[in-house]
Amino acid sequence: AQKITQTQPGMFVQEKEAVTLDCTYDTSDPSYGLFWYKQPSSGEMIFLIYQGSYDQQNATEGRYSLNFQKARKSANLVISASQLGDSAMYFCAMRRPSGGYNKLIFGAGTRLAVHP
């Protein structure tokens, strides 16, 4: 069965420093996609970054990068130069191939607090 594990319920980081949020996944499918979403207190799930299982390079989007280690089944999110506005819940999710559409399985999330 597909599963996403985020072992850090909460993380603290000083403003302008980098932080890594952990995510491990379990799947027997050779083709899958991994996503990170940010959820501020308003509730909206904001798409941050995507990594396909066959992508050769780690995905990057501005200050966000995904440290993809396929053999270890990990897809950690790295946020560089943290800002106060980065304080939010962060969810790792896996796209489960099912009938050709994108059904996402989410982890429990990590709450990030950025301190000035």
Place this chain on the structure above:
Amino acid sequence: DTGVSQDPRHKITKRGQNVTFRCDPISEHNRLYWYRQTLGQGPEFLTYFQNEAQLEKSRLLSDRFSAERPKGSFSTLEIQRTEQGDSAMYLCASSSVQGASGNTIYFGEGSWLTVV
């Protein structure tokens, strides 16, 4: 704004009442999803539409829940005879079939339901 919009954003209802949530997906997105998120958890898949066809329903979607997407545009999620356990945020999301954006599911801001 051309993002996913949901209405109402907040709903407080008495146990036993019916509630209906509406979702307007990103225009031209033919895939639409409903997820449910309880406090401290990641979102859980409820159901999926491709155009007007409801192609998958989670076992979480009891017979008190019904979702529709007439004409393949907006969608409604109705909960009949609400119970306190239905208190959660209901998230709608949409995606397209083709192109790079086909890898990404875009979420709305969610509809918070409190059953008292």
